[in-house]
Amino acid sequence: MGETGKEEYKIQSFDSETQKLLKTALKGTPKQAGHKGCWVLTVLLLSADPSNVDLEKVANIIVDQSLKDCVFSKEAGRICYTIIQELRTRSLQAWICYVTFICNIFDYLRVNNMPMMALVNPVYDCLFRLAQPDSLRKEEEVDCLVLQLHRIGEQLEKMNSQRMDELFSLLRDGFLLQEGLSSLSQLLLLEIIEFRAADWKMTDAAQKYYYSEVTD
Numbered sequence: 001m002g003e004t005g006k007e008e009y010k011i012q013s014f015d016s017e018t019q020k021l022l023k024t025a026l027k028g029t030p031k032q033a034g035h036k037g038c039w040v041l042t043v044l045l046l047s048a049d050p051s052n053v054d055l056e057k058v059a060n061i062i063v064d065q066s067l068k069d070c071v072f073s074k075e076a077g078r079i080c081y082t083i084i085q086e087l088r089t090r091s092l093q094a095w096i097c098y099v100t101f102i103c104n105i106f107d108y109l110r111v112n113n114m115p116m117m118a119l120v121n122p123v124y125d126c127l128f129r130l131a132q133p134d135s136l137r138k139e140e141e142v143d144c145l146v147l148q149l150h151r152i153g154e155q156l157e158k159m160n161s162q163r164m165d166e167l168f169s170l171l172r173d174g175f176l177l178q179e180g181l182s183s184l185s186q187l188l189l190l191e192i193i194e195f196r197a198a199d200w201k202m203t204d205a206a207q208k209y210y211y212s213e214v215t216d
Contacts, residue, residue, distance in 0.1 A: 096144045099126045103148045120159045131170040142185040146192045154200040
């Protein structure tokens with residue numbers, strides 16, 4: 001199978017009912033992929049109209065087929081990445097909920113009493129996105145970032161300290177150099193920077209200072 005064939009998956013390999021369901025969830029027009037009627041699988045579930053397609057069923061099909069077929073699994077991974085990239089643009093609240101969800105999975109799911117290594121980079125990717133300049137201008141995203149770092153920052157650093165250093169370099173630059181930050185965002189960024197510097201611990205004095213300021 002050529003490289004193009006590896007990256008494309010024929011919807012026609014499914015039964016007719018599933019083909020119809022997947023095609024309803026597709027965004028865009030069909031493309032030729034070596035044989036007439038073959039589609040490149042670019043399913044964007046979150047952009048589909050729930051009134052036209054059972055999104056839960058589509059998601060289950062993708063997961064089930066990924067566990068059976070390595071070629072499909074590769075394409076399904078790309079689908080999920082595309083969905084994540086577009087989610088923030090469509091709904092900031094949904095994006096924040098997604099980040100919270102994946103961080104919760106990292107926090108609670110254990111293998112031999114250790115966080116799953118496979119989740120480390122996906123979680124970091126979400127946090128890095130929250131540390132970008134446009135996200136730092138939104139208090140909701142800064143609040144989400146700081147909350148997740150309080151919960152799982154120490155665990156993440158143990159799994160990959162280099163990426164944590166890079167993340168906090170972005171946060172320091174954002175705090176010191178970026179214009180347009182609200183006073184609350186600045187306060188939250190300073191608090192998490194000091195929290196990590198204190199070995200992921202907060203003194204009583206810091207607790208009183210920062211969170212009395214937030215309350216006020």
